[in-house]
Amino acid sequence: MGPGEVASLPTTAAECYDNCKAAHPTTVAVDFWDINHPGRNAGNICWCQDGCDSLAPSLPDGGDGVLYIAEGTAKGPSAGYNMYNIIEATAADGWCLGSDIKLTTEFNNHLQCFEGCRTAHGSLAADYFNRETGKDCFCQDICRCRIASKVGGGDGYLLIDETAPANDGLCHKMAAGIGTHGWCTGFDSGPGEVAKTPTTAAECYDNCKAARPTTVAVDFWDINHPSRNDGNICWCQDACPCTEASKSDAGDGILFVATGTVKGASCGRNMKTVVEGNDNSICQGEMTAATGAPGNMYACANQCATDGFNVATYHTSGETACHCQMNCPCTHASDSSSGPGYLFVGETMNMPQMCDSTMTCGEVKDVYKDGSCCGNPNSVVTFR
Numbered sequence: 001m002g003p004g005e006v007a008s009l010p011t012t013a014a015e016c017y018d019n020c021k022a023a024h025p026t027t028v029a030v031d032f033w034d035i036n037h038p039g040r041n042a043g044n045i046c047w048c049q050d051g052c053d054s055l056a057p058s059l060p061d062g063g064d065g066v067l068y069i070a071e072g073t074a075k076g077p078s079a080g081y082n083m084y085n086i087i088e089a090t091a092a093d094g095w096c097l098g099s100d101i102k103l104t105t106e107f108n109n110h111l112q113c114f115e116g117c118r119t120a121h122g123s124l125a126a127d128y129f130n131r132e133t134g135k136d137c138f139c140q141d142i143c144r145c146r147i148a149s150k151v152g153g154g155d156g157y158l159l160i161d162e163t164a165p166a167n168d169g170l171c172h173k174m175a176a177g178i179g180t181h182g183w184c185t186g187f188d189s190g191p192g193e194v195a196k197t198p199t200t201a202a203e204c205y206d207n208c209k210a211a212r213p214t215t216v217a218v219d220f221w222d223i224n225h226p227s228r229n230d231g232n233i234c235w236c237q238d239a240c241p242c243t244e245a246s247k248s249d250a251g252d253g254i255l256f257v258a259t260g261t262v263k264g265a266s267c268g269r270n271m272k273t274v275v276e277g278n279d280n281s282i283c284q285g286e287m288t289a290a291t292g293a294p295g296n297m298y299a300c301a302n303q304c305a306t307d308g309f310n311v312a313t314y315h316t317s318g319e320t321a322c323h324c325q326m327n328c329p330c331t332h333a334s335d336s337s338s339g340p341g342y343l344f345v346g347e348t349m350n351m352p353q354m355c356d357s358t359m360t361c362g363e364v365k366d367v368y369k370d371g372s373c374c375g376n377p378n379s380v381v382t383f384r
Helices: 013-023 110-121 201-211 297-306
Strands: 029-032 046-049 066-069 081-086 125-131 134-140 145-147 156-161 169-174 217-220 234-237 253-258 269-274 311-315 322-325 341-346
Touching (some): 013 029, 110 134, 110 156, 201 234, 297 311
Antiparallel strands (some): 029 046, 081 156, 169 253, 217 234, 269 341, 311 322
């Protein structure tokens, strides 16, 4: 507790102790921060303690200070954990990616958050947030990597058992179809035969590292994600020069990048799925066949870029082909003979909007447009 009303603000740890002793005679130690330290002011620079059974970490963004203990008083051991900042939307200052169990028992601060997690779940770490909506505490059983908190989620504190192994790296969320949240473009190989299918990005990394020692990053999809199964949830990368958009219809995932490895910026393009007959599928305008015969969607996108185009459309069935375009003013339905596929556009272009739909007499076709309907455009027609 604080020393209460005193004659003057302390400027040294010894003065802090004198103030506490006068206000609280059982004081045997004080925690003192100089008033010029960040996050500390005249109201919270001096705290009185009637014992020192253990040492808890101070706030990582609160500056350093001085612990003053009266002669003859034992200074206890560490409480067993360290603290770090969680900075909103920053992976390097993120939360531990583990079991992520929300603590439901009562707690009032970050210290009680960690103790509650350790008692209730045997947790290795805890993520604590003091938000406008209330205090949140999440218990983690592992902290192999840190991952950015959501935008708007606010800053917080990460508490980790001091005996925990050092983090192997950083984790980043992969969002389907978005280049800036994509996978690393390395040798892109599976880990081969391993003891078990990984259930976390860290296990995926371990499998890759064992099978391919030059691995520095992995792309991991949870086995419950759409179109992902035991054989393609874990991919090993030996470099991360840039991040490529993952399949837009294959679910989100986690990119694990080992400590000391630089995660490159986006490769520069986004992608979406081309669905046969969908009005928001392929780009309007003249298409040019790519040179050569690119064997997959990414090879198609690369070839179109090499040929000097900004847009690539790759069809995966029917008349499998790779076509290139300079721009994409709007999108329209793909030809039924082309089949499904993928559309790549430069990320600075943003995903184009759908072209105005047209309506054909005698057909129920998508949306109503003034001046495009046969008959009286001022009448409401109910289809049944």
